[in-house]
Amino acid sequence: MAYIEVKNACKKYIQNGSETIVLDDVSLDIEKGEFICLLGPSGCGKSTLLNALAGFETVNSGSVKIDGNEVKEPSEKNITIFQNYGLLPWRNVLKNVELGLESKKIPKEERQKIAEEYIELVGLKGFEKRHPRQLSGGQQQRVAIARGLAVDPDIIFMDEPFGALDAITRMKLQDDILKISREQKKTIIFVTHDIEEAVFLADRIVIMMANPGRIKSIVKVPLGNYRNRTSRNFLYVRDKIFELFNLKTEEYIEYVI
Amino acid sequence: MKKIVAFKNIVISIAILIGIWQLAYTCSNYSDALFPSPYQSLLALGEMIRNGSLFENIKTSMYRFVTGYVTSVTVAVILGLILGRLPAVFQYVNPAVQLLRPISPTAWMPFIVLLFGIGDIPAIVIIFIAAFFPVFLSTVSAVASVDPIYFKVARSFGIRQPQLTWKVILPAAFPQIASGIHLAIGTSWIFLVAGEMVGAQSGLGYQIIDARNNIRADILLATIVVIGVIGIILDGLLKLAENKIMKAWGGQ
Numbered sequence: 215m216a217y218i219e220v221k222n223a224c225k226k227y228i229q230n231g232s233e234t235i236v237l238d239d240v241s242l243d244i245e246k247g248e249f250i251c252l253l254g255p256s257g258c259g260k261s262t263l264l265n266a267l268a269g270f271e272t273v274n275s276g277s278v279k280i281d282g283n284e285v286k287e288p289s290e291k292n293i294t295i296f297q298n299y300g301l302l303p304w305r306n307v308l309k310n311v312e313l314g315l316e317s318k319k320i321p322k323e324e325r326q327k328i329a330e331e332y333i334e335l336v337g338l339k340g341f342e343k344r345h346p347r348q349l350s351g352g353q354q355q356r357v358a359i360a361r362g363l364a365v366d367p368d369i370i371f372m373d374e375p376f377g378a379l380d381a382i383t384r385m386k387l388q389d390d391i392l393k394i395s396r397e398q399k400k401t402i403i404f405v406t407h408d409i410e411e412a413v414f415l416a417d418r419i420v421i422m423m424a425n426p427g428r429i430k431s432i433v434k435v436p437l438g439n440y441r442n443r444t445s446r447n448f449l450y451v452r453d454k455i456f457e458l459f460n461l462k463t464e465e466y467i468e469y470v471i
Numbered sequence: 472m473k474k475i476v477a478f479k480n481i482v483i484s485i486a487i488l489i490g491i492w493q494l495a496y497t498c499s500n501y502s503d504a505l506f507p508s509p510y511q512s513l514l515a516l517g518e519m520i521r522n523g524s525l526f527e528n529i530k531t532s533m534y535r536f537v538t539g540y541v542t543s544v545t546v547a548v549i550l551g552l553i554l555g556r557l558p559a560v561f562q563y564v565n566p567a568v569q570l571l572r573p574i575s576p577t578a579w580m581p582f583i584v585l586l587f588g589i590g591d592i593p594a595i596v597i598i599f600i601a602a603f604f605p606v607f608l609s610t611v612s613a614v615a616s617v618d619p620i621y622f623k624v625a626r627s628f629g630i631r632q633p634q635l636t637w638k639v640i641l642p643a644a645f646p647q648i649a650s651g652i653h654l655a656i657g658t659s660w661i662f663l664v665a666g667e668m669v670g671a672q673s674g675l676g677y678q679i680i681d682a683r684n685n686i687r688a689d690i691l692l693a694t695i696v697v698i699g700v701i702g703i704i705l706d707g708l709l710k711l712a713e714n715k716i717m718k719a720w721g722g723q
Contacts, residue, residue, distance in 0.1 A: 270623060290629035300624040304642040304720040314628040316638075365628065 215282065216243035217401065218267065218369070223276035225262055225427075235426035236262045237273065242420060242429065244403070249395050251416035252405045253455070259427025260405045260420075261373055267403060268294045268371040280369070290317070292369040293362040297377045299354045301346040307333060307357050308342040314365040332360040336390065352383035359391070363398065372404040376411070385443070388414055396439045409459075413452045414441050421458055431458060507689040512696065515689035524678070525697065532674040533701075535591055536663050539598030543659070544652055547603050551610025551648070552636055561611060568604065576600040576662050580669045593670025594663060601662040602655035609651025613644035645720060649713050656709050660702045675701075 225237040236259040244250050252260040265271040266278050269288040278285045280292075288294070293314065301310050311329040320328070333342060336356040346354050355375055362370055372391075376384040392415055395402050406412050412419045419433045435451055442448060489509050496508040503511060519525035554561045576597045583593045617640055625639050641648075667676025675698055682691035 268627070270626070288626045288629075292627075294623070294627045296620060296623065298620060300620045302621065302624075302639070302642070304645070313624075313630075313638075317629050317631075317634065 217246040217281060218242075218244035218403075219277075219279045220263070220267070221277045221279075223263070223266060223273040223278055225259070225266065225271070225273045237266070238426035238428045239276070240427075240429055241276075242432075244401065246401055247399050249402045249415055249417045250404065251412035251419045252403065252422060253407065253409065253412040253419050254422030254430075255407060255424055257424040257427065258422035259424070260407075260422050262427065263422075264294075264371055264373055264403060264405045267369075268292060270294075290365070291367060292371060293365060293367045294371040294373065295355070295358050295362055295375045297374045299346070299351075299358045301354055301357055301361075303346050306343050306345050307338060307349070310346070310357055311361045311364050314361055318365065328364055329360075332364045333357075335363065335394065336360045350383070351379050352387060355379065355387060356390075359394070363394070363400075367400065369401045369403065372402065374405050374407070376408075377406075384411070391415065392441065409452060409455050410443065413437075413448060413455065414443060419455065421455065433458070503689075504686055505688050507692060511689045512692045515687070516693040516697070519690065519693065528673060528675050528678050528694075529697070529701070531591075532594075532663060532667065532676070535594040535667070535671075535674065536598055536660065538591075539595040539663075540602050540656065540659050542595075543599040543602035544606050544655065546599075547606035547651075548610050548648060551607050552614055552640060552644075555611040555614025555644070556640070558615065568608070572604045572608075577665045577669070580666065584670045589670055589672055591671070594666035594674065594676070597662050597666035597670070598659040601659040605655045605658065606648070606651045609654075610644065610648050613647035613651075614640055616647075617643040642720060645716070649716070653706075653709055653713065656705055657702065660698075660705060664698055 220240055220242040223237050223240045224235070226233055226235045228234075236257075238259075240259070240263060242263075252263060254260050262271065266273050267280070267285065269285045269292075272278075272286065280289070302313065305313070308326065308329055311333055312325050315325045315328060330339075330342065333339060336359050338353060338356055338360065341349065341353065346357065349357065358375075375391075376387050379387065388411060391402075395415075404412075404415060413435060416435050419435060421430045421433060422428065423430045433451075433455060437445075437447055437451065492509050496506060499506060507515070516525070554564060579600060580593060580597060583596050587593055587596070621639050621643050622635075625635050630638060663674075664676040664679070667674040668680050671677050675694055678694050679691055682688070682694060
């Protein structure tokens, strides 16, 4: 049995009397240590699927299991990184990173040591005493990543974490998260609508479509651990995915960023 | 430099106020006993300081004020934190609160005096009522409008009650709660005097009544000035504390 197992998951919302199917019979297996990108246009249910995996929402039918256990609520073993960071503005960087460790009965000095270690890992050494509002968006997301990694989670859920950042900062963070994910060997489920981002990061890309939200296909990215955005293989995989979204034949470039 | 300018503005502003008072005194024909000059009031103030009645009354009033205000703020914030998280319950509480809120705390006064008699309690109760509603309502609305992302983060890290309130909700709601607490200090100081005029035999409010009974308008006006000055000091102290917490809160 797979580590994460989604079986025939369905989710619908009823709004103003009309029914929207956000997840239509979605099945997906994920192995431990995999980097999975959920890729698709808005309304394809990728965030709903992530929320169901992270335990923030439940599906109407079907099952979502992690390690054989049905997901009913967020587990302390997994953490979620949000698009708008979710840092606590009244805590400085160090205290923000310590947040997750505080419920774990770790002595104070130990807590600080772990926090400092991860702050350094995300390249923010020297920023410990700053408050979130004194940091750029990219730096704030780094703090959120350090905060997540500090509790040594099994799975990291990332919900369009770089969506609010400018292109250059985003690529920088992609480089870092790729490196971190390969070094720390975490299972990462990453939601994005950016095709290049998905190709750059994922072991496998789950391509989703809207109305109803469903999985169209799952693409393996055979590019190895360290990737180059301009290499021929990279462009080849990217092209293939453009095709899957019917973006190649038609001159329809709405989703190309 | 900024501080010097601010101080200069205060001095000018108060000088104008005293100037108007002096002008009104000079132009009117009331007897000195009914409408004293600023200087006569100053002398009365000196008299009150020398015979010790001023500090005695300030002490009594401050005791009532601090007791009433601190209890009120504590109760209001705790209730607000609870009910802010329970909108289903608050919708039944809210109409009753809206009914009670516009009633002037002084309206309760005769009733409170009947129940508790003359003394400290009526003044404390009136201050409690005056401070309660602004703090309670601002806390409820602050808690209800805490960004849902903080709750998601808390759930994600397994932060549960009571930690959730202490670590997330209270600090997230603090700026808005603080504005309610700030508003309340002014209102309750106003009602302290009202409370003591009716329900007490001591304190600054009573001193005003006492001065009237003895036709000592100079003492009366001096007391009014003292009440104003203490009001400013209280407000300033609270602002200081607020700034300190805000700074720790987010380093604006």
